[in-house]
Amino acid sequence: EESSGTIGAVRRSKEEKKVLRKQIKASHTLLKHEGISTTSQPTKSLVVANGGLGNGVTREDLSAALKEMGELETLIMHPHKPYAFVTYRSDESAREAHIHLNGHKLQCGENGVTLYLSFVDSVTCEEEASVPLPEGLVLVEDFVSPEEEALLLAAVDWSSTNDDVPAQKALKHRRVKHYGFEFRYDNNNVDKDKPLPVGIPQECLPVLERCVKNKHVNAMPDQLTVNQYESGQGIPPHVDTHSAFEDTILSLSLGAQTVMEFRHPDGRLVPVVLPGRSLLVMTGESRYLWTHGITPRKFDVVPACDPQSPADVTPDPGIYSNLTLNKRGTRTSFTFRKIRHEPCRCAPSAPSASSTSPPSLPCCHADAAHLEEEYVHRVYDAIASHFSSTRHSPWPRVCHFLNSLPPGSVLADVGCGNGKYLGVNPEVVAVGCDRSSALIQICAERGFQAFVSDALSVPLRTASCDACISIAVIHHFSTQERRLAAVRELMRLLRPGGRALIYVWAFEQEYNKQKSKYLKHQNREHPGNHSPTKNTLEDSQVPQGKSSIHTSRPLEDNCSPVDEVRDVGKVTDGKLSVHTNRTAFNTQDLLVPWHLKEGKRRGEEESGDANSKPSESGPAPVFHRYYHVFQQGELERLCCQVAGVKVRSTYHDQGNWCVILEKDKSINAM
Ligand SMILES: O=C(O)CCC(=O)C(=O)O
Numbered sequence: 314e315e316s317s318g319t320i321g322a323v324r325r326s327k328e329e330k331k332v333l334r335k336q337i338k339a340s341h342t343l344l345k346h347e348g349i350s351t352t353s354q355p356t357k358s359l360v361v362a363n364g365g366l367g368n369g370v371t372r373e374d375l376s377a378a379l380k381e382m383g384e385l386e387t388l389i390m391h392p393h394k395p396y397a398f399v400t401y402r403s404d405e406s407a408r409e410a411h412i413h414l415n416g417h418k419l420q421c422g423e424n425g426v427t428l429y430l431s432f433v434d435s436v437t438c439e440e441e442a443s444v445p446l447p448e449g450l451v452l453v454e455d456f457v458s459p460e461e462e463a464l465l466l467a468a469v470d471w472s473s474t475n476d477d478v479p480a481q482k483a484l485k486h487r488r489v490k491h492y493g494f495e496f497r498y499d500n501n502n503v504d505k506d507k508p509l510p511v512g513i514p515q516e517c518l519p520v521l522e523r524c525v526k527n528k529h530v531n532a533m534p535d536q537l538t539v540n541q542y543e544s545g546q547g548i549p550p551h552v553d554t555h556s557a558f559e560d561t562i563l564s565l566s567l568g569a570q571t572v573m574e575f576r577h578p579d580g581r582l583v584p585v586v587l588p589g590r591s592l593l594v595m596t597g598e599s600r601y602l603w604t605h606g607i608t609p610r611k612f613d614v615v616p617a618c619d620p621q622s623p624a625d626v627t628p629d630p631g632i633y634s635n636l637t638l639n640k641r642g643t644r645t646s647f648t649f650r651k652i653r654h655e656p657c658r659c660a661p662s663a664p665s666a667s668s669t670s671p672p673s674l675p676c677c678h679a680d681a682a683h684l685e686e687e688y689v690h691r692v693y694d695a696i697a698s699h700f701s702s703t704r705h706s707p708w709p710r711v712c713h714f715l716n717s718l719p720p721g722s723v724l725a726d727v728g729c730g731n732g733k734y735l736g737v738n739p740e741v742v743a744v745g746c747d748r749s750s751a752l753i754q755i756c757a758e759r760g761f762q763a764f765v766s767d768a769l770s771v772p773l774r775t776a777s778c779d780a781c782i783s784i785a786v787i788h789h790f791s792t793q794e795r796r797l798a799a800v801r802e803l804m805r806l807l808r809p810g811g812r813a814l815i816y817v818w819a820f821e822q823e824y825n826k827q828k829s830k831y832l833k834h835q836n837r838e839h840p841g842n843h844s845p846t847k848n849t850l851e852d853s854q855v856p857q858g859k860s861s862i863h864t865s866r867p868l869e870d871n872c873s874p875v876d877e878v879r880d881v882g883k884v885t886d887g888k889l890s891v892h893t894n895r896t897a898f899n900t901q902d903l904l905v906p907w908h909l910k911e912g913k914r915r916g917e918e919e920s921g922d923a924n925s926k927p928s929e930s931g932p933a934p935v936f937h938r939y940y941h942v943f944q945q946g947e948l949e950r951l952c953c954q955v956a957g958v959k960v961r962s963t964y965h966d967q968g969n970w971c972v973i974l975e976k977d978k979s980i981n982a983m
């Protein structure tokens with residue numbers, strides 16, 4: 314259908330009008346959500362709505378369609394965005410594209426998208442400094458030849474996996490096979506005394522010898538885990554258990570390329586492309602501090618050409634100008650590790666259920682993360698199964714905050730524990746997260762929306778929340794930087810004008826001449842008591858093991874009476890002191906013991922650490938959790954260091970310091 318027109322009035326077909334309407338709508342959306350202004354004046358550059366990597370459009374498909382209209386100068390595809398920018402060599406080509414490609418249906422694999430193009434005066438091309446690899450991480454491309462690759466793949470006999478092993482059931486995705494020693498996913502550890510009958514296959518030896526010869530590793534590995542991922546499968550972010558394996562971890566990628574994500578506790582994310590036949594060497598911070606994981610997905614956003622290869626130099630400006638989508642195929646990785654027989658150097662490896670010497674205050678990020686892993690996360694994991702059998706009620710002043718939120722508010726409870734705050738105000742949309750998957754499971758069973766996440770890196774969009782709470786979480790971070798990073802992360806989640814409520818345990822357990830419940834309850838009332846006063850105890854009754862890592866949790870009946878506590882002395886030679894329950898604090902960084910009640914031991918969650926095994930009849934195991942108790946004013950000062958924070962109020966509530974923060978309204982969403 315031809316559109317006939319006279320000057321000033323253009324007659325358009327119905328179809329053309331529809332396309333025009335949609336194109337205008339798309340340009341409004343780009344302006345509103347992306348801040349991209351379009352112009353009606355023809356230029357050489359166009360924004361292509363729906364033509365982005367975020368829509369599943371590949372660079373190859375889009376550029377083929379665009380090139381039919383003329384020669385391209387640049388094509389810029391930002392990662393995850395639903396649009397692309399194209400600049401033609403001439404205005405004329407751009408006009409052609411505008412006419413002929415508007416409303417054009419582009420087929421991309423199984424997806425079809427309709428493109429809407431508008432002229433722009435300039436294209437945005439964020440020149441981001443290229444991110445360095447995490448410290449200690451080395452990627453060696455083409456480490457094995459295609460022949461060796463085939464040989465290695467053939468060496469794995471998938472017909473005899475250890476699928477019958479119960480621990481294996483925990484792995485719903487990807488196929489896994491172990492050699493030398495079995496890595497158990499139920500306790501994230503290896504049975505060091507129980508080598509598997511089958512050691513590392515012979516076929517691997519030349520590869521391993523090359524690793525040693527090239528100094529990628531000092532000693533021959535004795536454990537191999539083969540992971541096989543189909544497209545769409547992945548592995549959750551994790552740090553390979555410190556106490557199970559030596560420093561260096563070698564991971565050989567075979568078959569299809571994938572992207573492994575490394576995350577620093579401060580929130581930094583470094584995606585690393587792992588081509589087939591490459592070797593990844595993880596040591597130092599990249600092995601101990603950063604988590605690594607593979608997001609389950611079918612496509613990865615990757616550089617369109619190999620940046621390492623000089624033959625592939627692209628004239629396109631900007632790093633985003635040469636991104637594309639890579640369809641994943643089957644990838645098989647060989648992860649070689651050496652079983653650790655001595656305790657890890659950076660901190661004691663036992664999760665404190667035994668009388669090992671206490672750790673020292675951390676002096677670097679790696680130590681801090683390790684301390685928290687051993688003295689916070691592992692302890693909670695060890696006692697987590699008890700939480701489901703305990704009950705507790707929310708604290709009144711936290712409820713007051715929650716109930717003051719307008720209906721429809723979006724609330725994030727970072728460190729939600731068993732979800733006790735998630736249902737307080739049914740008028741708000743509440744989502745929780747916690748480090749402990751066992752606690753998240755409990756939330757799920759209670760019908761709450763919750764997911765596993767570290768408080769330093771919460772996978773929620775910036776400015777997506779009207780309110781956040783962090784109850785008895787931040788005191789488990791062992792350095793000032795990490796506590797600050799935790800506050801910063803909460804503020805990132807808030808929309809401008811949004812509010813956050815933070816509770817941390819107070820150094821001052823006696824305030825305004827009033828002893829906190831924690832001090833007062835020298836003789837604990839019977840467990841399971843849910844009187845209102847008991848609530849306020851929960852987090853301050855840290856000794857009972859309740860309070861939480863990223864949350865307040867009940868611990869009513871799993872602790873032995875306080876008078877059984879026999880703690881070691883206070884401050885000693887730079888080591889963290891072990892606190893005596895229900896006494897005043899005399900130091901800010903300490904270990905708080907929790908006595909596991911008889912009959913309530915870790916059960917299936919037994920970690921396999923020889924020194925943390927509960928004996929059949931000995932005294933109740935004692936777990937130690939790390940805390941940094943806050944002095945008056947300290948929480949406020951911490952929060953004030955975060956840009957755009959207003960402290961609305963601050964108070965002392967039953968042995969806790971509390972603040973309500975507001976994100977500055979003038980802060981732009983990032
Ligand atoms: O597939 C990989 O390269 C990593 C596997 C891994 O991280 C592990 O098994 O711990």
Ligand SMILES: [Fe+2]
Pocket residue numbers: 551552553605
């Ligand atoms: Fe790993």
